Amino acid sequence: MRGILDSRRISDDAIVITGIGVVTGFGIGYDALCAGLVAEKSCVRRLDGDGANRCRVRKGAFLERFNPSDYENTTHFGRLARGTQFSIMATDEAIKQACVPRALASDSQVGLVFASTRVALEKTQQFYGKILDKGPRLVNPLVFQETVNNAPASHICMRHGITGPSLTLTSGGTGGIQALAIASQWLGRGKVKSVVVTAADVADAPSQSAHGYARGHAPVELGGIEESCPFDRRRNGYVLGEAAVSLVLETWSSARNRGVDPRVALCGWGMAHDGCGPGRYHHDGLGMEASIRAAMEMASKGCGDIGWVLAGAQSSKVGDRSEARALRRVFSDRTPPVTALKSAVGEVESASAPLFIAAAVAAMRHEVLFRTLNHEEHDPDCELDLVKSTRRAYVDTVLANALWFGGGSASVVVQRWDDGCARGPSTTNAECSA
Amino acid sequence: MDRVLVTGLGTVNPLGLTVATSFAAMLEGTDGIRKIDAFDVSSYDCANGGCVPAVAAASLSVRENQVAGRDSQFLLCAAEDAFAEAGLASISQEERGRIGLYTGTTLGGLALGETFYRQLMNNPSAVRTRPLLAMSLHAANDLTMSKLALGGDSVVFSTACSASAHAIGCAFDTIRAGHAKIALAGGFETFSEVTYTGFSILRSMTSDKIRPFDRKRSGLVLGEGATVLVLEEYEHALARGAQPYAEIIGYGSTSDAYHMTAPHPQGDGAARAISLALADGGIAPADVDYVTAHGTATPANDVAETRALKRSLGDLASSIPVSSIKSMIGHTLGAAGAMGALAAILAIRRSAIPPTINYEEPDPECDLDYVPNEGRDLRIRVALANSFGFGGNNCVLAFRGVGA
Numbered sequence: 001m002r003g004i005l006d007s008r009r010i011s012d013d014a015i016v017i018t019g020i021g022v023v024t025g026f027g028i029g030y031d032a033l034c035a036g037l038v039a040e041k042s043c044v045r046r047l048d049g050d051g052a053n054r055c056r057v058r059k060g061a062f063l064e065r066f067n068p069s070d071y072e073n074t075t076h077f078g079r080l081a082r083g084t085q086f087s088i089m090a091t092d093e094a095i096k097q098a099c100v101p102r103a104l105a106s107d108s109q110v111g112l113v114f115a116s117t118r119v120a121l122e123k124t125q126q127f128y129g130k131i132l133d134k135g136p137r138l139v140n141p142l143v144f145q146e147t148v149n150n151a152p153a154s155h156i157c158m159r160h161g162i163t164g165p166s167l168t169l170t171s172g173g174t175g176g177i178q179a180l181a182i183a184s185q186w187l188g189r190g191k192v193k194s195v196v197v198t199a200a201d202v203a204d205a206p207s208q209s210a211h212g213y214a215r216g217h218a219p220v221e222l223g224g225i226e227e228s229c230p231f232d233r234r235r236n237g238y239v240l241g242e243a244a245v246s247l248v249l250e251t252w253s254s255a256r257n258r259g260v261d262p263r264v265a266l267c268g269w270g271m272a273h274d275g276c277g278p279g280r281y282h283h284d285g286l287g288m289e290a291s292i293r294a295a296m297e298m299a300s301k302g303c304g305d306i307g308w309v310l311a312g313a314q315s316s317k318v319g320d321r322s323e324a325r326a327l328r329r330v331f332s333d334r335t336p337p338v339t340a341l342k343s344a345v346g347e348v349e350s351a352s353a354p355l356f357i358a359a360a361v362a363a364m365r366h367e368v369l370f371r372t373l374n375h376e377e378h379d380p381d382c383e384l385d386l387v388k389s390t391r392r393a394y395v396d397t398v399l400a401n402a403l404w405f406g407g408g409s410a411s412v413v414v415q416r417w418d419d420g421c422a423r424g425p426s427t428t429n430a431e432c433s434a
Numbered sequence: 435m436d437r438v439l440v441t442g443l444g445t446v447n448p449l450g451l452t453v454a455t456s457f458a459a460m461l462e463g464t465d466g467i468r469k470i471d472a473f474d475v476s477s478y479d480c481a482n483g484g485c486v487p488a489v490a491a492a493s494l495s496v497r498e499n500q501v502a503g504r505d506s507q508f509l510l511c512a513a514e515d516a517f518a519e520a521g522l523a524s525i526s527q528e529e530r531g532r533i534g535l536y537t538g539t540t541l542g543g544l545a546l547g548e549t550f551y552r553q554l555m556n557n558p559s560a561v562r563t564r565p566l567l568a569m570s571l572h573a574a575n576d577l578t579m580s581k582l583a584l585g586g587d588s589v590v591f592s593t594a595c596s597a598s599a600h601a602i603g604c605a606f607d608t609i610r611a612g613h614a615k616i617a618l619a620g621g622f623e624t625f626s627e628v629t630y631t632g633f634s635i636l637r638s639m640t641s642d643k644i645r646p647f648d649r650k651r652s653g654l655v656l657g658e659g660a661t662v663l664v665l666e667e668y669e670h671a672l673a674r675g676a677q678p679y680a681e682i683i684g685y686g687s688t689s690d691a692y693h694m695t696a697p698h699p700q701g702d703g704a705a706r707a708i709s710l711a712l713a714d715g716g717i718a719p720a721d722v723d724y725v726t727a728h729g730t731a732t733p734a735n736d737v738a739e740t741r742a743l744k745r746s747l748g749d750l751a752s753s754i755p756v757s758s759i760k761s762m763i764g765h766t767l768g769a770a771g772a773m774g775a776l777a778a779i780l781a782i783r784r785s786a787i788p789p790t791i792n793y794e795e796p797d798p799e800c801d802l803d804y805v806p807n808e809g810r811d812l813r814i815r816v817a818l819a820n821s822f823g824f825g826g827n828n829c830v831l832a833f834r835g836v837g838a
Contacts, residue, residue: 022789051624069765080666106691108688108706113688117523117570124544124547124628125551127552127628127631127632128548128627128628129551129555129632131627131628132551132552132555134628135477136477136478136627136631136634136635137477137629137635139632139635140635141632141635141636141695144628144631144632144635144636145694145695145824145825146594146631147628147632148540148594148825149540149571149592149593149594149829150592150593150594150823150824150825151694151825153593153827154689154824154826154827155694155824157689157690157691157825157826158691158692158694158826160691161691162689163688163689163690163691163692163703163706164687164688164689165687165688165689166593166598166687166689166826166827167591167593167604167827168591168593168827169589169590169591170542170571170572170590170591170592171571171572171575171588171589171590171591172570172572172590174588178587182604182607185604185607185608185611186607189607189610194568204769208683240677244727271534271586271587271588271589272531272586272587273534273535273576273579273584273585273586273587273588275579275580275582275583275584275585276580276586277568277576277577277580278506278567278568278573278576278577278580279567279576287585289697290531290585316818374516404574405567405570405573405578406570406572406573406575406588407576407579407588408572408588409574
């Protein structure tokens, strides 16, 4: 994929996003996300229920009072996993917004890449619980089919008649950006005309309990702060969240020919791995640094071009510091404003980066930089220009990061569509690190 | 930039723990199915599976081998062998830092997740976190990336039974797009009670032998293992003197959008995937000399696949040998696509086709040449590897002999 600034004009094969669908703790729909962020709200709430009672952590950023029948009153929809329901809802919104014709989907011209870390876990635990309780002959096959990780993608394909390629990624928190990269490659090779990228993870009770026992979830140290406060010296683990985000990608020429307005351009992406072993980050953020540099290089963006960074920071002691160090090495003293949105929406795992892109579009529209919540105590290990209160700003180009337990990291660069494509000149990565 | 070679292979599967022993056993038509001892199977009609003996990864200490999940051990063993065989052991750390790992799996470390869940139900205060960390589908990748000191992309695909074929296809695309010179790609799978019960309750499993394309076929038998390919950009491989097995030339992927568990009865999506792989490779049906089939031995799959082959290959379908190695190793689910790729690549390299064993009675609805019971010597220019997954995920890979 060429950087869209290559020739100071828009190239036909520039990748653009023409549809966005969102479900978060703020509510159902992209507008609910915008309203929540603009109002500086948090989705983090106290959890109830049996699953939460077994768990020492009681907070999560989840969607309250969600009743599936309010969205679709069918037995089929009602029996799906919560994450599958969210995925379908977000995809419905994105496809509707992008006006993707069903005929295009059923003509194998639309692909789907779905990413999730643990959407299938809800039904897997339900199914396994029945095996232990009733024995293997009395379980429900309709539950088994929902334990398969690609079940949400298959439901989406059937619902929208998508007969092009369909993939499901389970790489963890970097999955959302990996999905965007694969979608871009499909478009670049002309395999399809549009790709729906949907990413979802949910804070259902079994998942919540699993994270609690993993001891990464706040409070890691009992008695410490239970809020998500990325880059804050008091940070004490992440708060699990839930979200589904769907983005429709196509080339600029495809969008133009269909008469659809792009919401934002996808300019570049990069992925790397720390290689430190399961559950670990590199303490200095080497992988994160590599993925940021790769994304900026593909986007033909220099340090001065990045107007805002949406950090992957989740309020973990090592992860936040790793990302801060990576950003400092790339940007040196010219670190752009940085916001850690997980302070408001929780750790939404695979959906994180797609959610950041949706938030970036909202920030471009409202001309604000959303703030990092709960930040009170400066951490000298995280020297960044952290956005602690909402700032008015014209946002042109945004870098979004994802990093994940086990060492995976990924970055993506997006740029506003209206007039940003004609902007220049860029500084170079070599200038950044000098 | 568009040409990509297979320069290394590694595998652990029910027929062997090395590429050479595995393929020799395949050509002999060895039955790798035996009684499962991974968990209690007394409540199931089918007690057999394609079991892999205990393995120990060379780069893990005794303690690490004890701690690692069986899925991680499988993947790491296969990746270590592929990496070494490709002659990559001596490359620089800088080059390792650009190599990624693309894997497919259905379950990852779910077997350890089941352990965690039992502990959680029985005595929450005694829960150990190790199984929980290891059950993540990316844990095996993380360990392998760490032990081989790789720093590129680490991507895990979970499109059911076509997962590892998709992993190989996407790694192929990544190299073709110029984003990498070398990538490891493959898949891994282990037994778990969840999957065993699920296929059992769906009545997909047989208590008989697994008999792909046979009229008496009555279902699949599950298997486990891992296979990893080293994919490498053509010029890069030649420049460093690599000895390629074959060239990967095409990748076709489609969705049935039809049913959550059943294949499209006319093999619609599968036929399109085959045609896309041919078109991607710039080849015609007449170029194809062998197809390693998905061939699960379920009544529905084998008919649908036969129809898909006829639709996509036309009249030539009946003259092209088609065999299912699942008859020997069982259905390895997320690893099946990589196992099929292994068979296709080695068939090209050795000019020999593994058979479909346990084949006794022809089915009028499955009327192709399934290479019954005995391997066959044949020079192969191009081989296809079919993978069709739960939920209608289809993926077909095309390989060609180097210089063919």
